[in-house]
Amino acid sequence: MFDASMMRTAPESRATQVSPILPLTMRDVVLRFGGATVLDGVSLDLGSRGCTVIMGPNGAGKSLLLKLMHGLIAPGSGDILWGGARPSEVMSRQALVFQKPVLLRRSVAANIDFVLKARRKDRSRRTALLEHVGLLHKADQPARLLSGGEAQRLALARALATDPEVLFLDEPTASLDPASVLAIERIMSDARQRGVRVVLVTHDVGQARRMADDVVFLHRGRIAEHSPASDFFPEPRCAAARDYVNGRIVV
Incomplete structure (x- = not known):
């Protein structure tokens, strides 16, 4: 069984300084699908x-x-700027990890090698990356044989291999066991401590309390509240957020 306490510090990345692509500014952004906003x-x-x-x-x-x-x-209207640049201009300096990672049908090590080669990174970093996420002992194993938590840790290792300045995570611990959740949160926390800007989508209020510096609460396609975590969790300003945090159905 993986012991999160055995994780090693990840290799240094270029994201150890304040990111030049930040801050992010979104203004009056509207997105429509099939006639619905x-x-x-x-x-x-x-x-x-x-x-x-x-x-x-x-x-x-x-x-x-x-x-x-x-x-x-892309939005139907409105502006999204990263330090004055359009999202498409800075995508290579960001990484996105989905709830269900899509892994190459190769070994664990080959999944990392593929990213390092594509980004022209030093392939000697593979060992440090796998050690950091607790998968070095499975380097030669087919990635398809990994458990759900292991697959997500490999997805995180691939994301970190790109030296992202911003790391997006879309419910990365959904349906995982508590030990896997803890391990992934430690990887996220380490990235944040090294200067990577983290943006996390989660339904887990406990995880949000542990991880958040600030909280964006969405309701019916609008931002109902954006507050520091220290203000949001004790007493959300909007009724929908209060219901959500307290486990009540949000209407």
Whole structure:
């Protein structure tokens, strides 16, 4: 069984200084699908450091907001700027980890080698990356044989191999056991401490309390609240956020 306490410090990355692509500015962003408005009038500012947690009920638009920030989809209207640049201009300096990672049908080590080669990084970093996420002992094993938690840790190692300045995570611990959740949170925390800007979507209020420096709460496609975590969790300002944090159904 993986012991998160055995994780090693990740190799140094270029993200040890304040990122030049930050801050993020979103102004009056609207996203429509099939005639329906799924995000409406989103305006948001994210600073240069820390972990922003995006929360909200199902269908609120959390994953779509993450994809807009990253540049995977474009808004129907409004502006998204990373330090004055469009998302498409800085995608290579960011990384996105999904809830269900798609791994190459190769060995664990080969999954890392592929990214290092594609980004022209030093392939000798592979050992340190795998050791950091607790998978060095499985380097030669086919990635398809990994457990859910192990697969997600490999996905994180691949993301970190790109030396991202911003790390997006879309419910990375959903359906995982507590030990795997703890291990992944430690990897995220280490990235944040090394200067990587983290943006995390999660339904787990406990995880949000542990990880967040600030919280963006989405409701019906709008930002209902954006507050420091120290203000949000004791007493959310909006009724929908209070219901959500207290485990009540949000309408």
